[in-house]
Amino acid sequence: MIPCSNRIQEILEWVNGDVIADIGCDHAYVVCNAILNQQAKKGYACDVAQGPLDNAKKTILENQLSDQVTCCLLDGIQGLHDDVNQIIICGMGGKLIIDILSKGKLYPGLRLLLSSHKDDYALRKYLMENKIHIVREKMIYDNNHYYPILDCVVDTTVQNISEAHLRFGMNMLRNDTYQDYLDFEENKYRNILSKVLKPEFLEKIEYIKEIRTQRIS
Secondary structure, eight states, X not given: OOOOOHHHHHHHTTOOOSEEEEESOTTOHHHHHHHHTTSOSEEEEEESSHXXXXXXXXXXXXXXXTTTEEEEEOSTTTTOOTTOOEEEEEEEOHHHHHHHHHTSXXXXXXXXXXXXXXXXXXXXXXXXXXXXXXXXXXEEEETTEEEEEEEEEEOSSOOOXXXXXXXXXXXXXXXXHHHXXXXXXXXHHHHHHTTSOOHHHHHHHHHHHHHHHHHHO
16 A cells, blocks of 8 residues: 555545546545455546646556556546546535536436535535535545545435534544534634624534534434
């Protein structure tokens, strides 16, 4: 396995497509490791800029994966090969992920593995409104930051998600990292409320309480 960050290792745990495409591939660590770990048979390392693709080509050549991993200069997922059955979009903001998905061709059964570093609420809301089901989520902690990872599938029906789950995770893995994340969020809002009283922050604390109650039940 190619050495990589904790975030990438956590993403790799949920890679499960025969043919995968890593959008915004950087050094192609995700797609190359997935091939080396025999989690995928074939992959595409995709980026909108040539620089990251040059880095990806170096990783591919160093690991003798030229027959299984192809570099693609693409704007998001536009023009992506039809044989892809899992798209991986990680390491960017939720609104950029939304923009990429909205411009691409999605079909029922297509798997999506997504991880944003901000605008999680907007991303979950978009997925719900566009019939993309969140099968499971997990919260990870890497480099002093919390990141959600969303394992999704394109469907034909709307997945109803409560406001609390839109904000703090749908079908979330209930582990210590998630508990720490909820503590962090609640403390953040309480600190703000100690300086200025804003109803929206009180509301968010109530959503966290709702999530915690569901954990106990």
